[in-house]
Amino acid sequence: EVELRHRWWWSLDLSLSYSNMRGLEGMMFDMYDYPEKVHEMMELFTTGYLSKLDQLEAQGVLINNVGNCYIGSGGIGYTDELQPEGPIAPDKLTTMDIWGFNEAQETSEISPAMFSEFFIPYQIRLAERFGLNYYGCCEGLDKRLDDVLRIPRLRRVSVSMWADHVSMSERLGDKYVYCRKPSPTDLAVPQLDEDHIRKDMNELLKLTKKNKNIVELDMKDNHTLGNNPENLYRWVQIAREEVAKVYG
Numbered sequence: 001e002v003e004l005r006h007r008w009w010w011s012l013d014l015s016l017s018y019s020n021m022r023g024l025e026g027m028m029f030d031m032y033d034y035p036e037k038v039h040e041m042m043e044l045f046t047t048g049y050l051s052k053l054d055q056l057e058a059q060g061v062l063i064n065n066v067g068n069c070y071i072g073s074g075g076i077g078y079t080d081e082l083q084p085e086g087p088i089a090p091d092k093l094t095t096m097d098i099w100g101f102n103e104a105q106e107t108s109e110i111s112p113a114m115f116s117e118f119f120i121p122y123q124i125r126l127a128e129r130f131g132l133n134y135y136g137c138c139e140g141l142d143k144r145l146d147d148v149l150r151i152p153r154l155r156r157v158s159v160s161m162w163a164d165h166v167s168m169s170e171r172l173g174d175k176y177v178y179c180r181k182p183s184p185t186d187l188a189v190p191q192l193d194e195d196h197i198r199k200d201m202n203e204l205l206k207l208t209k210k211n212k213n214i215v216e217l218d219m220k221d222n223h224t225l226g227n228n229p230e231n232l233y234r235w236v237q238i239a240r241e242e243v244a245k246v247y248g
Helices: 014-022 024-033 035-058 112-118 120-127 142-148 165-172 194-210 230-247
Strands: 067-070 099-102 132-135 154-159 177-180 214-217
Touching: 014 024, 014 035, 014 120, 024 035, 035 112, 035 120, 099 120, 112 120, 112 142, 120 142, 142 154, 142 165, 154 165, 165 177, 165 194, 177 194, 194 230
Parallel strands: 099 132, 132 154, 154 177, 177 214
Antiparallel strands: none
16 A cells, blocks of 8 residues: 655754755854844744644645654654544644654754754744654754753654763653664674674663663664665664563
């Protein structure tokens, strides 16, 4: 069966929209030199996205991302919290029936205070439109986690290689899905270092078990497999073996 997925957006990406217009360096300076204008731009993008969501709903063309569908920055959209009585017809679907996703990768080098002032208030307004929400991609979220956890109906949080994954494990506990993004570098070589992969995986899983995390391992951004596609299959085998060792 062929299904249409993710037609209209990947992320409601305010920071990408801004940096596409002003450049990444321009965005960084603007928050210091022209803070009022940054807020004006964030308001413009936010109201624009909200209007887009209104139009998609009114025209009955939203795409259902609940179930066997890639959502956010990695993972599958299975949940029993949305559409509990079964799939909703496209012309009846609203944003409250599906997953939403926000991230701010372009802001990874700004302070938590700047993120709190210029980005999260607008992202919260966008997230309010959705039934459940996923937050984050490659940016490290450990230093801005207090703000991220303000997202309404948040269920999944990205834990990238740039995050303090230990502190995030402790903070997220069993209240959110701990979406760990292992390093794709391990697969980008002709021959896997299996001992290294096992050691990292085992340590991670012992940590997540201790903190009762609902853990998800999202291997992604694999731009090369070192001319050895078997790396991917072998990594999955190792991950499954380590999960079985730690969780039984």
